[in-house]
Structure formats: structure tokens, C-alpha cells
Amino acid sequence: MELMINWLLLIVPFVGFVLGFGVLKRLNNLYYALKLGKKWDELPPGDLSWPLIGSTLSFLKYFTFGPxxxxxxxxxxxYGKVGMYKxxxxxxxxxxxxxxxLCRQVLTDEAKFIPGYPTTMKTLFGKKSLHAVTKEEHRKLRRLITTPISSHAALEMYIDHIERTVISGLEEWSSMEKPLELLTTIKQLTFKVIWNIFMGSTPIKSTSIRExxxxxxxxxxxxxxxxxxxxGFSFHKALLxxxxxxxxxxxxxxxxxxxxxxxxxxxxxxxMMDLLMEVRDEDGEGFDDETITEMIFSMLFGGQETSAFTSMWAVLFLTDNPHIFQKAKEEQEDIIKRRASTQTGVSLSEIKQMKFLSQVIDETLGLSSIAFATFREATVDAEINGKIIPKGWKVILWLRELYMDExxxxxxLQFNxxxxxxxxxxxxxFTPFGLGVRMCPGRDLARIEISIFLHYFILNYKVERLNPECQLNYLPISYPTDKCLARVMKAPSKTD
Ligand code: HEM
Known part of the structure; x- marks a missing residue:
């Protein structure tokens, strides 16, 4: 009898807890159903789940522990493979x-969808960053940054600096006695490259760069x-x-x-910072300091992390697939063989000839989901594929899933x-750089930076990981939890 009472004492609160949450979930769905009235039936299938939390815990679970x-x-x-869920x-x-x-329809309809990043990202980017501004202001800023980021002349100008940074970086890493965190060192390298483009004309102390x-x-x-x-909370630390x-x-x-x-x-x-100081609109108005610093910040982030993670993953995928590494190496050796004896480094036209390397980069972007999603908000009740996205609701374009579709x-999941x-x-x-008016303005620069890094790596180096079976973390971009602890070693090629 006593045992039964003990069991009841355990089971009753548990059942009450589960039922309580079940009721809360239903109430949350009911709240939105009442708010939207008849429109509710026209929404895609899905579940609003628990109030406030919704499916955030499930997202964090799968993006922390995988898959x-x-x-x-x-x-x-x-709910079936319908491609849209609430x-x-x-x-x-x-x-x-x-x-x-469906992603294409949302991303290319600027009239109905504006940027809709989660509160954390929106606050951290800032309200004047390129990721946040809309319509006219966005168009103006995009026009302004196009020439310094992606014009042919600008890209040609950046090659020399990228090349010098990559060559000295790889040389330094291979001379280290102790293993290094490959991800951290590649991030430092891409930071130097982006820094030079945006603020390179101002000398800065190396301690400030590290900071x-x-x-x-x-x-x-x-x-x-x-x-x-x-x-104590990460968001507080991020704001500081x-x-x-x-x-x-x-x-x-x-x-x-x-x-x-x-x-x-x-x-x-x-x-780039000089150019932002100079620009004037039709009324002769320039940008205020807040706009300039937020623009530079959003591009520093956009330009550094993404290229660094892509370069690291390309190195790991190539290392794990020796026959693909060999094919990539042959292409690079061929480029060198055809080079005029007077030419000293990689040229833009050579990068354009690196067809297989470009496919290696595409495959890496797809497989490692560098930008797993992008975010919008509906400005009107928008109809997509016969379903309604209600005004004010957020829309997440799940780019990761586009690549994972069998x-x-x-x-x-096979590197091919x-x-x-x-x-x-x-x-x-396949949209690793997004689509529409907000398509990544740094995509050519990123490809060039990654191609130059891989060109020198593939021709002259190899890596040996210390924990090849290391677990992955998936936020905000996938990476091994040991940040890819490895030794970088010289590996002579036929061109030496
Ligand atoms: C592998 C490298 C990169 C990937 C995968 C990537 C991916 C993306 C994606 C998917 C978007 C679209 C976001 C949206 O639709 O809201 C985007 C936007 C953006 N990217 Fe990149 N990016 C990369 C490199 C770069 C570089 C090198 C720069 C700068 C030099 C850069 C600067 C930006 C900026 C400023 C935006 C916002 C554009 C706007 O809202 O108009 N990105 N990027």
C-alpha cells in the first residue's frame, strides 16, 4: 500500500506537469487562431507549441548536439514534405x-518582405547596419559599397594583399612546433584581409586587432x-x-x-571607411558616425567569419578525401605550369580558370551550411504557394534544407x-549567398579569398588533425568543438 502511495506521489505531479504543458500548447495555438480569425486556416501546417518558447528548445537541441x-x-x-511550416x-x-x-519567391519580393532577424541579431547588428535598413536607404548603401567590394578593379587590387597574408600565414603555421587551432588561425587571417579592405589605410596596434x-x-x-x-548571459557579454x-x-x-x-x-x-565618410546624397547629406561604424561592423562580421569557416571546412573535406585532394592539386599544378615566367602570383583570370576548385568551394558551402538560414518579416498578408504568411510574422528561409534535399x-552528406x-x-x-536585392555583396571577394587560400594550401601543405572524430557544434556555423586542433605541414608539389 505504502509503495503504491509513493508511486502515486511521483506519477500524479508528472502527469499534471505533462497535461499542463499540453494545455498550454493548445492555448498558445488557440490564442493565434483567435487573433487571425479565418486566416488561421490558410496558414501552412505546423504547431505554435509552447507560449514564448515555441520550437526554440528543439532548434537549440538539434543545433547543439546534432544532427x-x-x-x-x-x-x-x-506535417508532410510541404516546404512551409508555421x-x-x-x-x-x-x-x-x-x-x-518558395524561398526564391520570398527573397525576391522586397515589397512584401523586409529583413526580420531575431531580436538578438538585430540588436547586435544595429539598426543602421546594411542588414537592417530597408528600401531607399538600403539601395543607396548597396550602390555605395558595390565598387569597393566587388568591382573588377577592386578585386584585382585586393589579390596582392590577400596573397601575401595567406603565404606568410601558412608559412608561420607550418613552422610551429605545437599544434594550432586551425579555425582560430584562419579566422585571424581572414580578419587581416577584411581589415585591410575596410580600414587598411589607418595604422592600428596589433593589440587592438586581437581585442x-x-x-x-x-x-x-x-x-x-x-x-x-x-x-552571466551570453547576450549580455555580446552587447558589451x-x-x-x-x-x-x-x-x-x-x-x-x-x-x-x-x-x-x-x-x-x-x-572603405574613407569612402563612407565621403559619400553624399542628393541633398548633400553625409552619413553620421553611427551609420558608418554599424556598416563597417556588419561587413566585418559578414566578411570574416563566413570565409574563415568555409576555408577550414574545405581543408578538412579535402584532407578526408585524398582522391579529390589529388584532383584539385592537379588542377592547381596545371595553372602554375601554364603561367608566364614573368608572372609572380595568382591572377584574377587564373582564379576564373579554377573550375574544379570552384566546385570544391560550392560543395563546401552546401555541405557545411555556412549560412544555414536567412530571415525576413512579412509587411502584408502575403500569399505563397496558396498559403498565407500573416503580416508581421517572421519568415525563416531555411537555406540548409535546400542543399540537403536528396x-x-x-x-x-557525401563530399562530391x-x-x-x-x-x-x-x-x-543552391543559394549559399542568398537571392534578390540582399544577395551577398561580398560573394566574389569571398570566392577569391577562399580560392587563393586553397591554391597555396593545396599546392604546398597538408594538415593532420589531433581529434579527427571530434564532435561538432552547429551554431552559428558548424565547427569541430576543438576548433580543429591540427598540425600544418609542408607537402611539396610537382611545381617545386
Ligand atoms: C563564404 C562567404 C559568405 C557567405 C556564405 C555569405 C552569405 C551571405 C548570405 C546568405 C547573405 C544574404 C542575407 C539575407 O538574405 O538577408 C549575405 C549578405 C551579406 N553579406 Fe555575405 N556571405 C559571405 C561573405 C561575405 C563577405 C566577404 C562580405 C563582405 C566583404 C559579406 C558581406 C555581406 C553583407 C554586408 C550582407 C548584407 C547584404 C544586404 O542586406 O544587402 N559577405 N551573405
Whole structure:
């Protein structure tokens, strides 16, 4: 009898707890159903789940412990492979879109969809960053950054600096006696490259660069956390880092303004920050300091982390697949053989001839899901594929799923650059750089940077990982939890 009472004491609260949450989930769905009235029936299938939390815990579970595919997999298992699901995530009611054609429709319809990043990312990027501004202001900023980021002349100009940074970086790593964190060192390298493009004309102490790298790391860790600004929480740490980084950017801007004033007519713009100081709209108005520092910050982040993770994954995938490494090496050796004896380094036209390397980069972008999703908000009740995305709801374009679709990319988890040999996908089937007016402005620069890094790595080096079976973490971008502890070693090629 006593045993039965003990069991009841355990079971009754447990059942009450489960039922309580079940009721809460139903109430949450009911709240939105009442709010939307008849429109509710026209929404895609799905579940708003628990109030406030929704499916955020499930997202964090699969993106922390893996496999991340299970997050969308749960939706398609419960509601069918319809490509659009309603849920509640990152504190907002949301429609997740994960079919190429539907993603394309959302990403190319600027009238109905504006950027809709989670609160954490929006706050950390800042309200004046390129990721946040809309319509006219966005168009103006995009026009302004196009020439310095992606014009042919600018890209040719950057090659020399990228090349020098890569050559000296690889040389230094291979001379180290102790193993290094490959991810950390590649991040430092891409930081140097991006720094030079954006603010290179201003001398800066190496301690400030290291400080900025740390700030950058802390900010990134705050992207997908709870927006709790209280000591001990990642978001609080990220906000402090943001403040620190902006103070450094502001001090560089102040210094630049002083130099500009003292040089008067003789001053000329030499980097992106200089150009942003110079620009004027039709009414002669320039950008305020906040706009300039937030623009630079969003590009520092956009340009550094993404290229670094892609380079690291390409090295790991090539190392794990020696026959593909060999094929990539032969292509690079061939480029060198055909080079005129007077030419000293890689040229833009050579990079364009690196067809197989370009496929290695595409395959890496797909397989490692560098940008696993992008975020929008509906400005009106928008109809997509016969379903309604209600005004004010968030939309997550699940780019990761586009690549993982077996029908579009057979055996998607297998590293197979040759799959792109004659690839003709449906519109939006492969969009690692996004689509529409917000398509990544740094995509050519990123490809060049990664190609130059891989060119020198493939020809002259190899890596040996210390923990090849190390677990992965998937946020904000997949990486081995040991940050890829490895030795970088020289590996002579036929061209030596
Ligand atoms: C492998 C490297 C990269 C990947 C995978 C990548 C991916 C993306 C994606 C998917 C978007 C679209 C976001 C959206 O639709 O809201 C984007 C936007 C952006 N990227 Fe990149 N990116 C990379 C490299 C770079 C580089 C090198 C830079 C800068 C030099 C850069 C700067 C930006 C900026 C400023 C935006 C915002 C554009 C806008 O809202 O108009 N990215 N990137």
C-alpha cells in the first residue's frame, strides 16, 4: 500500500506537469487562431507549441548536439514534405520556408518582405547596419559599397594583399612546433584581409586587432541565445563586446576625420571607411558616425567569419578525401605550369580558370551550411504557394534544407564536388549567398579569398588533425568543438 502511495506521489505531479504543458500548447495555438480569425486556416501546417518558447528548445537541441537536419525533419515527419511550416521560434510566430521555389519567391519580393532577424541579431547588428535598413536607404548603401567590394578593379587590387597574408600565414603555421587551432588561425587571417579592405589605410596596434577579434567572437556567440541582458548571459557579454568594438571603430573614424581635415584638398579616400565618410546624397547629406561604424561592423562580421569557416571546412573535406585532394592539386599544378615566367602570383583570370576548385568551394558551402538560414518579416498578408504568411510574422528561409534535399542533391552528406559538373538546378536550388536585392555583396571577394587560400594550401601543405572524430557544434556555423586542433605541414608539389 505504502509503495503504491509513493508511486502515486511521483506519477500524479508528472502527469499534471505533462497535461499542463499540453494545455498550454493548445492555448498558445488557440490564442493565434483567435487573433487571425479565418486566416488561421490558410496558414501552412505546423504547431505554435509552447507560449514564448515555441520550437526554440528543439532548434537549440538539434543545433547543439546534432544532427541539425532533424529540426526540419520533425516538421516534415509530422506535417508532410510541404516546404512551409508555421511555428514559434526566437520569441516570434514564424513561417519556416524550405523549398527552393518558395524561398526564391520570398527573397525576391522586397515589397512584401523586409529583413526580420531575431531580436538578438538585430540588436547586435544595429539598426543602421546594411542588414537592417530597408528600401531607399538600403539601395543607396548597396550602390555605395558595390565598387569597393566587388568591382573588377577592386578585386584585382585586393589579390596582392590577400596573397601575401595567406603565404606568410601558412608559412608561420607550418613552422610551429605545437599544434594550432586551425579555425582560430584562419579566422585571424581572414580578419587581416577584411581589415585591410575596410580600414587598411589607418595604422592600428596589433593589440587592438586581437581585442577586436575577441569582441567579434563574443558577439557571434550572442546571435542565437536568449535576449537576456543580464551579467552571466551570453547576450549580455555580446552587447558589451559590441560596445567595445564600436568604441574602437569610432576612435579610428575620429582619427580619420582629423587627418582629412588637416590634409584638406590633398586628402583622398583609400579604404572603405574613407569612402563612407565621403559619400553624399542628393541633398548633400553625409552619413553620421553611427551609420558608418554599424556598416563597417556588419561587413566585418559578414566578411570574416563566413570565409574563415568555409576555408577550414574545405581543408578538412579535402584532407578526408585524398582522391579529390589529388584532383584539385592537379588542377592547381596545371595553372602554375601554364603561367608566364614573368608572372609572380595568382591572377584574377587564373582564379576564373579554377573550375574544379570552384566546385570544391560550392560543395563546401552546401555541405557545411555556412549560412544555414536567412530571415525576413512579412509587411502584408502575403500569399505563397496558396498559403498565407500573416503580416508581421517572421519568415525563416531555411537555406540548409535546400542543399540537403536528396532529390536535388543525391547523397547530400557525401563530399562530391563533381556533382556540380553540369548542374542545372531549379531556381533557388543552391543559394549559399542568398537571392534578390540582399544577395551577398561580398560573394566574389569571398570566392577569391577562399580560392587563393586553397591554391597555396593545396599546392604546398597538408594538415593532420589531433581529434579527427571530434564532435561538432552547429551554431552559428558548424565547427569541430576543438576548433580543429591540427598540425600544418609542408607537402611539396610537382611545381617545386
Ligand atoms: C563564404 C562567404 C559568405 C557567405 C556564405 C555569405 C552569405 C551571405 C548570405 C546568405 C547573405 C544574404 C542575407 C539575407 O538574405 O538577408 C549575405 C549578405 C551579406 N553579406 Fe555575405 N556571405 C559571405 C561573405 C561575405 C563577405 C566577404 C562580405 C563582405 C566583404 C559579406 C558581406 C555581406 C553583407 C554586408 C550582407 C548584407 C547584404 C544586404 O542586406 O544587402 N559577405 N551573405
Amino acid at each position: 541539425p537536419e532533424r529540426f526540419i525533419g520533425e516538421f516534415s515527419r509530422r 511555428t514559434h521560434i526566437f520569441g516570434k510566430p514564424t513561417i519556416i520556408v524550405c523549398k527552393p521555389e 577586436m577579434e575577441t569582441f567579434n567572437d563574443d558577439i557571434v556567440l550572442g546571435f542565437f541565445t536568449m535576449p537576456i541582458n543580464f551579467p 563586446a559590441r560596445k567595445g568594438l564600436h568604441e574602437i571603430l569610432q576612435s579610428i573614424l575620429d582619427e580619420k576625420r582629423t587627418v582629412k581635415k588637416s590634409k584638406g584638398e590633398n586628402w583622398e579616400a583609400k579604404d 532529390k536535388l542533391h543525391p547523397s547530400p 564536388p563533381s556533382r556540380w559538373d553540369n548542374f542545372i538546378g531549379s531556381p533557388g536550388a
